[in-house]
Amino acid sequence: MSLATNSRREFLKTGSLAMLAAVLAPHMVMAEEADVKAAIEKLYAGKSMASGKIKLDLPQIAENGLVVPVGIEIESPMTDGDYVKAVHIFADGNPLPGVISYKFTPDCGKASASARMRLARTQNIVAVAEMSNGSLFTAKQEVKVTIGGCGG
Amino acid sequence: MSDVKAPVPRVRVPANAKAGELIEIKTLISHVMESGQRRDSGGNVIPRHILNKFTAAFNGKTVFEAEWHPAISANPYQSFFYKAKESGEFVFKWTDDKGAVFEAKSKLTVA
Amino acid sequence: MISRREFLQATAAASAIVTAGGLGPLGRVAAQQKLSQAEILRFDPLGKLTIVHVTDIHAQLMPLYFREPDINLGVGDDRGRPPHLTGQAFRDYFKIASGSAEDYALTHSDFVALAKNYGRMGGMDRIATVINAIRSERGADNVLLLDGGDTWQGSWTTLQTKGQDMVDVMSALKVDAMTSHWEFTLGAERVKEIADKAPFAFLAQNIRSVEWQEPVFKARQTYERGGAKVAVIGQAFPRTPIANPRWMIADWEFGIRENELIKEVADARAEGADIVVLLSHNGFDVDRKLASRVKGIDVILTAHTHDAMPGVLKVGDAILVATGSHGKFVSRIDLDVRDKKVAGFRYKLLPIFSDAIAPDAAMKAMIEKIRAPYAQDLSRELARTESLLYRRGNFNGTYDDLICNAMLKERDAEIALSPGFRWGGTLVPGDAITFESLSNATAMTYPNCYRMEMSGKQLRDILEDVADNIFHPDPYFQGGGDMVRVGGMGYAIDVSKPVNQRISNMTLLKTGQPIDPARNYVVAGWASVNEGTQGPPIWEVVQKHLADVKTVRLEPNASVKVSGA
Numbered sequence: 144m145s146l147a148t149n150s151r152r153e154f155l156k157t158g159s160l161a162m163l164a165a166v167l168a169p170h171m172v173m174a175e176e177a178d179v180k181a182a183i184e185k186l187y188a189g190k191s192m193a194s195g196k197i198k199l200d201l202p203q204i205a206e207n208g209l210v211v212p213v214g215i216e217i218e219s220p221m222t223d224g225d226y227v228k229a230v231h232i233f234a235d236g237n238p239l240p241g242v243i244s245y246k247f248t249p250d251c252g253k254a255s256a257s258a259r260m261r262l263a264r265t266q267n268i269v270a271v272a273e274m275s276n277g278s279l280f281t282a283k284q285e286v287k288v289t290i291g292g293c294g295g
Numbered sequence: 296m297s298d299v300k301a302p303v304p305r306v307r308v309p310a311n312a313k314a315g316e317l318i319e320i321k322t323l324i325s326h327v328m329e330s331g332q333r334r335d336s337g338g339n340v341i342p343r344h345i346l347n348k349f350t351a352a353f354n355g356k357t358v359f360e361a362e363w364h365p366a367i368s369a370n371p372y373q374s375f376f377y378k379a380k381e382s383g384e385f386v387f388k389w390t391d392d393k394g395a396v397f398e399a400k401s402k403l404t405v406a
Numbered sequence: 407m408i409s410r411r412e413f414l415q416a417t418a419a420a421s422a423i424v425t426a427g428g429l430g431p432l433g434r435v436a437a438q439q440k441l442s443q444a445e446i447l448r449f450d451p452l453g454k455l456t457i458v459h460v461t462d463i464h465a466q467l468m469p470l471y472f473r474e475p476d477i478n479l480g481v482g483d484d485r486g487r488p489p490h491l492t493g494q495a496f497r498d499y500f501k502i503a504s505g506s507a508e509d510y511a512l513t514h515s516d517f518v519a520l521a522k523n524y525g526r527m528g529g530m531d532r533i534a535t536v537i538n539a540i541r542s543e544r545g546a547d548n549v550l551l552l553d554g555g556d557t558w559q560g561s562w563t564t565l566q567t568k569g570q571d572m573v574d575v576m577s578a579l580k581v582d583a584m585t586s587h588w589e590f591t592l593g594a595e596r597v598k599e600i601a602d603k604a605p606f607a608f609l610a611q612n613i614r615s616v617e618w619q620e621p622v623f624k625a626r627q628t629y630e631r632g633g634a635k636v637a638v639i640g641q642a643f644p645r646t647p648i649a650n651p652r653w654m655i656a657d658w659e660f661g662i663r664e665n666e667l668i669k670e671v672a673d674a675r676a677e678g679a680d681i682v683v684l685l686s687h688n689g690f691d692v693d694r695k696l697a698s699r700v701k702g703i704d705v706i707l708t709a710h711t712h713d714a715m716p717g718v719l720k721v722g723d724a725i726l727v728a729t730g731s732h733g734k735f736v737s738r739i740d741l742d743v744r745d746k747k748v749a750g751f752r753y754k755l756l757p758i759f760s761d762a763i764a765p766d767a768a769m770k771a772m773i774e775k776i777r778a779p780y781a782q783d784l785s786r787e788l789a790r791t792e793s794l795l796y797r798r799g800n801f802n803g804t805y806d807d808l809i810c811n812a813m814l815k816e817r818d819a820e821i822a823l824s825p826g827f828r829w830g831g832t833l834v835p836g837d838a839i840t841f842e843s844l845s846n847a848t849a850m851t852y853p854n855c856y857r858m859e860m861s862g863k864q865l866r867d868i869l870e871d872v873a874d875n876i877f878h879p880d881p882y883f884q885g886g887g888d889m890v891r892v893g894g895m896g897y898a899i900d901v902s903k904p905v906n907q908r909i910s911n912m913t914l915l916k917t918g919q920p921i922d923p924a925r926n927y928v929v930a931g932w933a934s935v936n937e938g939t940q941g942p943p944i945w946e947v948v949q950k951h952l953a954d955v956k957t958v959r960l961e962p963n964a965s966v967k968v969s970g971a
């Protein structure tokens with residue numbers, strides 16, 4: 144049960160407690176919030192957006208920054224005359240603002256989809272939904288990316 | 296970094312549904328989804344290589360599409376819903392940055 | 407052993423003299439009260455249904471000392487609200503007399519004197535006596551026994567048997583259902599193996615397979631007790647893959663999953679449940695928030711944060727119970743169920759004073775059998791302590807100071823980091839530090855004590871990140887235990903600030919110099935959540951240190967300056 148003498152001075156420069164590197168993707172140029180605005184502007188220049196109708200299904204805290212579930216559901220009857228046409232999801236703290244864009248049809252029956260994304264750090268997820276009548280809705284939610292440990 | 300293995304798609308679709316029933320379709324495909332943001336040990340940017348598009352068609356009609364950006368995780372998962380109307384076949388397609396298309400099919404019987 | 411009860415009663419009276427100086431007049435009166443099994447069990451029954459809750463036992467088969475925290479800050483909406491009360495504020499709120507048995511059990515005040523007076527608490531054989539007594543009073547068909555988890559971790563015997571000792575004990579107690587947190591540090595395969603075979607239900611609505619997002623465990627089970635259909639929904643610790651090694655449960659995804667919980671409650675009601683119980687390991691503040699958002703839950707049995715409250719808290723229609731930890735308490739709640747509603751309830755937090763409650767013979771024999779192969783190791787004396795050694799507190803614990811000192815010395819480090827775990831017993835001055843006591847504070851499946859270089863900036867990032875996991879004003883964004891314990895370095899913390907603005911004045915204590923963000927420091931620590939961490943198990947490091955120092959004397963730790971509370 145005694146300590147091996149050679150274990151006393153060895154250094155561990157990789158592996159253990161390289162907690163930061165484990166979740167924060169290295170060498171990334173951080174995108175600013177303006178990039179998301181610009182990306183939305185590019186799609187829907189000058190159009191007004193309302194809040195509501197969008198339910199984002201995101202963890203409060205990411206368990207693994209490389210695999211973060213991102214679910215979305217938009218309130219809509221999904222009929223030929225009234226349906227969700229497109230949904231765009233952005234992240235304001237990744238190198239690039241875009242995450243995913245969906246095109247729904249009335250055949251879907253429900254405007255809901257789920258995927259998994261990479262998040263480089265704690266940031267906001269922004270969703271914009273375009274309805275068949277051209278109206279736009281938006282929602283925003285923060286996801287915390289943490290180095291973890293120490294749970295008691 | 297090129298893919299050692301060809302992407303392998305997997306889908307989970309109910310085999311049977313009632314007319315008007317809402318079914319959830321779950322798909323997975325193996326792929327590194329190289330973001331174009333990483334550097335190799337020599338400091339060179341590893342070129343982007345991702346699956347950038349997923350489509351689902353039923354009896355030849357596109358019902359759902361997803362455009363994927365480099366933020367999408369490796370081995371991408373995509374789920375969505377479909378309202379069953381008639382018996383037929385789903386065709387799922389994944390397209391990569393080089394234009395290669397990978398496909399999976401699944402039959403649905405509507406009672 | 408025969409005269410244990412008499413012993414306590416004699417001690418309680420005699421020790422009023424022994425400890426009179428420390429207790430004051432009120433304490434003297436309180437200490438003279440008889441503390442008997444009958445008094446502890448006394449309960450004016452109500453309705454037909456009784457729910458018994460145990461939680462966060464941390465594999466403590468034997469009675470022990472456990473000092474409650476002297477600092478337990480609440481933030482945001484939870485600031486200054488129970489259970490975030492300590493010492494006098496706790497006594498004032500719950501109307502507890504200073505120096506009374508309840509004061510000893512529930513607060514840190516005058517702990518050394520009161521520990522001598524009231525003795526150790528817990529012990530699974532005493533808990534068995536209490537549970538058997540409740541079952542025989544109410545009728546076994548009317549009692550539901552629920553375990554909130556953190557049961558199969560925290561002792562040498564449970565580490566050696568991979569949780570089997572506690573599984574056997576809880577099976578013998580006829581636990582109906584449990585949920586989980588530290589159990590997952592046995593690895594996915596072992597947890598599945600136990601869950602599949604155990605006679606109790608292992609419930610967790612909030613775990614999904616990473617691959618296909620499918621439930622990994624049963625979410626809920628309905629029991630017919632006391633003439634009512636009681637649906638029990640399990641909620642495992644939502645932050646397990648963040649707070650503990652994710653690689654041990656790589657295929658599973660956790661989270662609070664409020665939407666799924668809402669669906670479970672609705673489904674339970676639709677299937678005819680009269681009442682719905684959430685057997686939760688969320689932690690108290692998360693459950694308080696959840697109770698305000700998820701309707702239709704009648705009782706939330708809280709866990710994780712180790713809070714013990716001698717009364718319940720109501721949030722809307724939900725009754726929140728906090729049963730404490732380490733087997734110190736058993737909660738009994740009687741429910742009068744009428745028309746699918748709780749028409750009335752009565753609650754008591756039963757303190758398990760080990761000298762007042764007779765051990766159950768069968769359980770006592772079982773525990774002896776479990777411990778026999780390890781008895782020699784457990785009783786081995788490593789050193790003696792002249793200081794009070796305890797764990798709890800948001801920022802420091804003297805047991806952690808001892809562990810940090812051991813790491814600094816034995817691993818030749820400038821700075822030591824020890825996780826803010828809430829488990830592990832207390833030793834009073836004069837006690838032997840046995841291997842059992844040390845393993846109660848360290849026994850876990852990722853104990854390696856690493857030694858590595860970290861920059862001042864990395865150290866700061868770690869402190870900020872851990873602090874945000876504890877002091878984020880929204881409990882849904884909290885994720886950890888207490889603050890990481892630091893040896894060799896001091897710092898100031900303003901808990902009211904947002905992330906990356908809480909920590910300041912980081913100082914290397916050896917030199918008094920500010921920590922340089924650009925410089926590398928030699929850091930020793932343990933319980934890293936990363937796979938493949940190298941180094942000796944922490945108990946070996948501390949044992950070596952104890953062999954050198956022989957007697958532990960700790961100076962008061964003033965290296966963390968707290969503000970904004």
